[in-house]
Amino acid sequence: MKQRSYLALEGITVEFPTKAGSFCALDGIDLEVEKGQFVALIGHSGCGKSTLLNAVAGLVKPTRGVILLDGEAIDKPGPDRAVVFQDHSLLPWLTVEENVRLAVDKTAGGKNKAERKDWVMHNLDLVQMAHAATKRPGELSGGMKQRVGIARAIAMNPRVLLMDEPFGALDALTRAALQDVVMDLQARLNNTVLMITHDVDEAVLLADRVVMMTNGPAARIGEDLTVRPARPRSRLEVIDTPEYAEARSAVIHFLHERYRNPATLAA
Ligand SMILES: Nc1ncnc2c1ncn2[C@@H]1O[C@H](COP(=O)(O)OP(=O)(O)OP(=O)(O)O)[C@@H](O)[C@H]1O
Numbered sequence: 716m717k718q719r720s721y722l723a724l725e726g727i728t729v730e731f732p733t734k735a736g737s738f739c740a741l742d743g744i745d746l747e748v749e750k751g752q753f754v755a756l757i758g759h760s761g762c763g764k765s766t767l768l769n770a771v772a773g774l775v776k777p778t779r780g781v782i783l784l785d786g787e788a789i790d791k792p793g794p795d796r797a798v799v800f801q802d803h804s805l806l807p808w809l810t811v812e813e814n815v816r817l818a819v820d821k822t823a824g825g826k827n828k829a830e831r832k833d834w835v836m837h838n839l840d841l842v843q844m845a846h847a848a849t850k851r852p853g854e855l856s857g858g859m860k861q862r863v864g865i866a867r868a869i870a871m872n873p874r875v876l877l878m879d880e881p882f883g884a885l886d887a888l889t890r891a892a893l894q895d896v897v898m899d900l901q902a903r904l905n906n907t908v909l910m911i912t913h914d915v916d917e918a919v920l921l922a923d924r925v926v927m928m929t930n931g932p933a934a935r936i937g938e939d940l941t942v943r944p945a946r947p948r949s950r951l952e953v954i955d956t957p958e959y960a961e962a963r964s965a966v967i968h969f970l971h972e973r974y975r976n977p978a979t980l981a982a
Pocket residue numbers: 731732733738740758759760761762763764765766767931
């Protein structure tokens with residue numbers, strides 16, 4: 716019998732009921748992710764990336780198919796799957812430390828108060844935000860808030876880290892700094908990650924695999940590309956390698972030749 720991967724999506728179909736009848740967003744998606752793999756999901760707007768990520772998060776129930784994490788079927792949200800959204804979703808009345816603490820309290824059974832505090836500070840330190848522990852989200856820049864959002868997610872020690880366009884709202888330089896934070900975390904923690912992005916360079920820089928989705932409705936996986944430069948990667952070392960250029964070119968051809976943006980086609 717075939718050994719299942721750590722995260723296995725088998726025949727995932729999602730149909731949404733609408734006034735005009737049933738709308739098929741995803742049509743029979745099969746995807747296997749190994750433990751410690753970083754998978755970027757890319758595709759044009761509206762193709763179904765968030766629907767797929769939300770199905771893994773347990774927020775969307777597939778119409779057909781099954782999602783298995785370490786052999787167990789997923790049917791609801793759980794702390795073993797932490798999500799980082801584009802909008803950091805921090806509670807504005809709590810400090811940075813309290814925001815992370817809230818997540819730790821839900822997941823850190825067995826740790827006493829002092830250990831929990833240390834764990835919170837350790838995770839803030841990993842994203843270089845320990846210095847801002849007593850600040851409130853309103854006092855932070857967009858990039859700093861996203862760092863805290865990432866610290867909150869990894870502090871939960873999730874089995875899978877789900878990121879839905881985590882840097883979509885940031886300027887290019889802040890985004891690059893956050894990508895470096897994610898690369899550093901990945902080198903230290905080797906999380907299993909599923910990340911949505913619209914940015915080809917981001918996908919190729921961060922991921923072990925770039926999973927490209929066809930345009931919806933009834934989206935499927937069009938191509939699943941292994942990115943060859945070995946991890947850990949450094950931005951300046953990989954950008955000039957032929958492997959990086961090859962992966963980047965394959966994704967661009969997929970998005971702009973084989974599956975052009977439906978919005979531009981309609982124009
Ligand atoms: N609850 C819902 N009811 C009906 N249709 C939905 C629902 N949620 C999503 N859809 C539709 O499913 C399709 C996929 O949406 P989804 O948000 O997953 O796309 P996406 O690739 O994440 O888009 P974007 O990149 O713009 O965030 C879209 O056509 C969307 O309108």
